[in-house]
Amino acid sequence: MNRDMIKFLGFAALILAVPFALSGGYLMNVLVFVGIHTMLAIGLNLLLGYAGQISLGHAGFFGLGAYLSGILTATYGWNPWLAMPLAAAVVGGLAFLIGFPILKLKGHYLAMATLGMGIIMYITFNETIGLTGGPSGLSGIPNIAIGSLTFDSDKKNFYLIWSFTLGMILLTLNLANSRIGRALRAVHDSEVAAQVLGINARLLKVQIFALSAVISSIAGSLYAHTMTFISPASFGFNFSVELLTMVVIGGLGSIYGSFLGAALLTLLPEFLRAAQDYDIIIYGAMLMMMVMFMPRGLVRGVPDLLRKLLKKRGGKHA
């Protein structure tokens, strides 16, 4: 057993112990969201932090997963366990196809194109009223069940969501430490050098784009089945920006950082009830501050800062 595995098990134990420490159902509900947001942030981080490709349209993939699952189960009576993988496959396939032309673009242009893609999806959720219920939303989505165990309480949902989230963390950690993760970081650092070594950078980027869409779609399905109600407002441009903020705050290319960013951004508004609605000011300020003062994110930036401070102290004594 290596250090990474011990770290992961410690993290998992800590998370799964939370329900024993907390009795409040409300906070439990918030933690369910932390789990969903963590999955989404990890999905985006694979693309942004590892492959170095930005997306401002991931809320769209999240929404597409939620709607596909919601429509298949609520309208057509499918079992959620069937709807979820089908939705993920459709979203992944779509992302794979869009990926080829869209990832030809770089930097600012890629940001704009993915943004446009996300908005087109958002408009589609709003306008295909016959399918999605339009702006007033889609209700009556069934909870997920295993046999006679229905995940219909916050506590049960907590365990459901977090088993997915922890599984996803483990898989992405493995991926990041594999030949694929290395190849991604290589493409990020120097695309031409990676190509010269035989890495098909374009295909790799498209694969990761599709993978991160699949992760977003699964998070969307889970969201739909725990909320039992979805509406387009949850899948707009603002949410894409919120995801981006989570990833940047936690740290590009850090899986645990994505958890930290997701947890912070999900919990913060809850603690700042009074400042509700104004959380976008905080997001904006945080995004700017992070890029300016801590571009490596909290997970790496805080230790960097401490080390610097300690050095200064040491310097003074010397």
Next chain:
Amino acid sequence: MQFDQLLQYVLSGLSTGAIYALIGIGFSIIYNATGIINFAQGEFVMLGGMLTLLFLDSCKLPLWAAIPCAIAVSTASGMLFERLAIRPLRQPTPINLVIITIGGSILIRGLSMLLWGKDTHAIPPFSGEEPIAVGGATILPQHIWILGITLLIIAANKFYFYHTISGKAMRACAYNRRAAGLVGIDVRRMVLFSFIISSAMGSVAGIIVAPLTMTAYDVGVMLGLKGFCAAIIGGMSSGGATVVGGLILGILESLGAGLISSGYKDAIAFIILLLILFIRPQGLFGKAQSERV
């Protein structure tokens, strides 16, 4: 489909198109001088409208005085944005620049919401609301204001870029920033200038369109994105091509809303945006040039 109705769509499309063109040129000017796509561009459009309202209502200024004040304040905030957010950036990678301009954009939007609330506001039209008949269609006096002011600004813009020293220096930066620096052009100053010009143009666009469409703290997002779409159609040119791009977009949107469905109206701009980026990233009129993407 009647001809009059078609004419009506085209006419109203032209005036929204002119707005997109102004915003698009703002995008292009900054992009050409710095290589940055300023995601906060739309917020200066919003500021133009909202600040005019502020000076009208709170300071009780007449419209002719409120407008220049609003332009001045939005321009100053554009300047401030460049100074405080763009210039100090230690690692100006594209991703960092995208993130910081997005951060700036939502910060400005959030502060505006704090200041003015979430309500939609109206600005009085510049000169009455009596419709004017054009052929079988009608337009409002505000439409004429929009087209007139847009033309004026584009002409002024052309004059600046081709007949003044600082305009020529800016063009030099657009061609080759390093070479411009080597011949003694203060590139950082030009970057600041580009932010000043484009925030001023953006705010004018926001002011002249506000009497038609109303204004609120969040109008900047869509207007900004559509302005960007206009610039992409025009191949990020800061001149005629982007104007044509804006007009094409405005007319297509207006026709789409009238003939297909008003709900999908906003999608048209983004579908065009994606198609152009995928198929002709150099713009509708540009020659193939690989470094743009």
Next chain:
Amino acid sequence: MLEVSGITQIFGGVTALEDVSFSIKKGDITGVIGPNGAGKTTLFNIISGIYTQSSGHVLLNNVDVSGQPPEKLARLGMVRTFQNIELFGGMTVLENVMVGLHTKSSSGLLACSLRMPWSRSEELNIRTAALKWLEFTGISELAEVTAGNISFGKGRLLEIARALAVEPGIILMDEPAAGLNSRETLGLARLIQRIRDLGITVVLVEHDMDLVMDICDRLLVLNLGRKLAEGTPQEIQENREVIAAYLGDAD
């Protein structure tokens, strides 16, 4: 091994290379020399698939590979290094070399995420092979250091180790001695000969004439985008046209 025929490259009206043809024998060390602006790096970029030539063909082991992307060429056994070393600065030295073994492994997204037994043993093999190449180039002690923090000279060796990890049949080196001090250059000369002894064909663009004359079996001289001469170092040194091109037409 490598055959180049009739390569012409035009950049927006400027002819960078004109009808350049030559062939390189397996197991040789070939030097490409010429004054600045002769088109050496352009030629390298074309052969390694980074540019696509305006006309002409590149044959690798008798297969026409003109216009193939670099990743395809790597799989066909051709790899290159860069004049301003292109390291993966955020990774360790060992990881850099492990990237070079990408084509020697095949676990996909799913297998990697699930850490399947075969992908784990593959990973072990990659690590062992990478360590072997670090040893070959003499930088084993840097294995765990972040590549962004090592010296330029060591970076050069790392780039070569990484390229060798692809197990190429032919390696192109763009000015491998640029930026090295004389001791490092000497080490490089020996390293290049050891690479050849592995049976790998070496082609290098180089300005350091001592190095070129010392280790190359054959030389190719470019001037103003054309082939000026070809031959053994001895022949080239005595070639009057070459001397004129380097020193300017004195007479």
